[in-house]
Amino acid sequence: MRDVDDAHLDPAPRDAANPLAALRDRVVRDDPGLVYLDGNSLGMLPVATAGRLRTVIDAEWGGELVRGWQHWAALPASVGDQLGSALLGAGPGQVVVCDTISVNLFKLAVAAVRHASAGDPHRTVVVTDAANFPSDRYVLAAAAQASGGSLRTVAPDPVDGVTPDALAAALAPGDVAVVSLQLVDYRSSALLDLASVTEQAHRAGALVLWELAHAAGAVPIALDEAGADLAVGCTYKYLNAGPGAPGFLYVRRDLADRLSSPIPGWWGAADPFDMDAEYRPAAGAARFLAGSPAVPGLVAVEEGVRLLAEAGIDTLRTVGSDLTDYLIDLADAWLVPLGFSLASPRERRRRGGHVVLAHPEAYRIGRAMVARGVVGDVRPPDLLRLAPVPLTTSFADVREGMARIRDLVVAQEHLALDDARDRVT
């Protein structure tokens, strides 16, 4: 183990140069001793969001009552436009905020397979990463089944994710309706090339449905520029919209009016209050709305997007990469000698906002970290997942968190704990 005071690992000059340091007090911090490295699971509460929610609940719901719908009704599309503009590289009318990522993935995958197979009855296959987030795989398999298709999985490189060669093999039979991949892998943090994967799928006649859960707010995304077709994501991670805040979906403008939602609820109709006998879908992505919009969740998304827009996604990305580089340097110096190994890409341009370290005792270490005031999370089979979120995490936080992990492993504090797998942390 090297000297902990190695000059090149000093956080102070890094924090002094951090352009986002001024935004650190824009989130609620009840416990100054807590090192929170799990903002990729649940982002922190912005101060402005707490105030805005109070207004929406007390003044709008409490005071305006049902008349509030006169302005709430626009939220799914207006917040979607703000999100698209600030973080997704998406022009207006293509993003709506609604439902959950699971439900949105189902709606778009079914619509994509039905659309593709209507043009060519052999195109019924959904391609995804064999190591994709399990819920995505379950839902994609069910969506393929509901539209007469099937799921084909691609074995990824364990660190770098799905390679162009592996994807080419999956596309070769010419029967693929839609390719659905995570832009940033939920475990390894591997960042795919959005433009080149989109182009590769298009050349093979397939649509692309991007899953942006760990990407939105962490890396710059240019959906329009890449010609991406479809995308889904969630807002409780880097968008700081709170536990169970609604998901979002993107549908490319010229594609939207050729797709139909499999769940044509009234809020996806051209006029929900017209109550025509026949269903007439709304124009654009709004046709994928279903039930009544979750108003408190939507305004929390709006506030979260506003804060990230103020920071700027390019700045967030630069600082985020600096933070993860720094975390990897500390891991190399302190944790690799203790049996940890890096399970994320080492090259910063191939990595999202989090870093994964493998250790055979990851579950016990994760539990012992909580006792030491360091919150990260653990993913099967042996992966410790750490996210230094640029909006809320300082370089000093990263150093302190890594030092506590080192110290608890050296002291073998984790060996006193059972290795039950906690539900979340």
Next chain:
Amino acid sequence: MRDVDDAHLDPAPRDAANPLAALRDRVVRDDPGLVYLDGNSLGMLPVATAGRLRTVIDAEWGGELVRGWQHWAALPASVGDQLGSALLGAGPGQVVVCDTISVNLFKLAVAAVRHASAGDPHRTVVVTDAANFPSDRYVLAAAAQASGGSLRTVAPDPVDGVTPDALAAALAPGDVAVVSLQLVDYRSSALLDLASVTEQAHRAGALVLWELAHAAGAVPIALDEAGADLAVGCTYKYLNAGPGAPGFLYVRRDLADRLSSPIPGWWGAADPFDMDAEYRPAAGAARFLAGSPAVPGLVAVEEGVRLLAEAGIDTLRTVGSDLTDYLIDLADAWLVPLGFSLASPRERRRRGGHVVLAHPEAYRIGRAMVARGVVGDVRPPDLLRLAPVPLTTSFADVREGMARIRDLVVAQEHLALDDARDRVT
């Protein structure tokens, strides 16, 4: 027009005898002059809910951060159990609070058709009311299509809803997988007999999927006792859980483990954080969960249910029926002479919590009412929908609201307005 001071129309003795009067200050009332007769569209804000949401947002999200999931994770099932016990006549493990009514209707209808047609390939038809809430019809048609079936509509009696004879004719071919009806009609307020319709469907070999949007919290419901199979509902009406609060679904205990959700998201898995390669659904209704639970919405449902449980559903029903009887008496005395007619069942046992009056100028009258501080809503083609909610509306409110409607029509205030159809009120 009779004398407005008719002794038999005096609200004072009615309010004096109202056992729910003591609960009137349990909701936020910013505008004492407002007569709110639209709690069946958006219920008022309970004082306790405003405080609870502040705790959940500031202390739990802000302070516990991701560790909050250790207790939040149980909410969909625990709040579902409380709702089932207090208002639905449902034992534990059969109700979960999640998603929206549209998404829940889709999930259960698809599961029901797949289950029925697996047992008998000819059973692929979904039966519903031709005048059902349009979103329900759209979603049921799409669900039938997604499971290889089709929708068959039953023409209802315009006031009393679907009659036993009409339902018998729809069931006669022996090809019905599932019957889905509103327990309380969103327009006429017609209340069906849950037990006898369920029995009639069962005798014909069909399942029943009840839509409880306008029934839950307004009328006593005994799902277990009736042997009902499936149900969905929403929580922003009589359950006072706020704009866009999550819906709920019910699956009968012995049926649940034979059904599969078409959207098998991770929260419907036996252990969402196990992340097995294969999907293993949870036991009971919880297998119909999909994405991350909307925590603020769930605690608002919990508080709303707690308040209704304190009032007691039988008391709520008695007072609610007294209020609607009183409203109809006032309509007979004051509004029928002005061109209104009753479009709800006159017999209180056949009516839900709201009353519908038809008038050719309903849209303009609805708008003029808002200017007079009376909020109700209007539904196509010419129906003024008024809900005196027992928890929050006094007899004096009803009298005042009806007097204002009478006075504005006599003064022809509505004729000065255009007849555009507002989106909500």
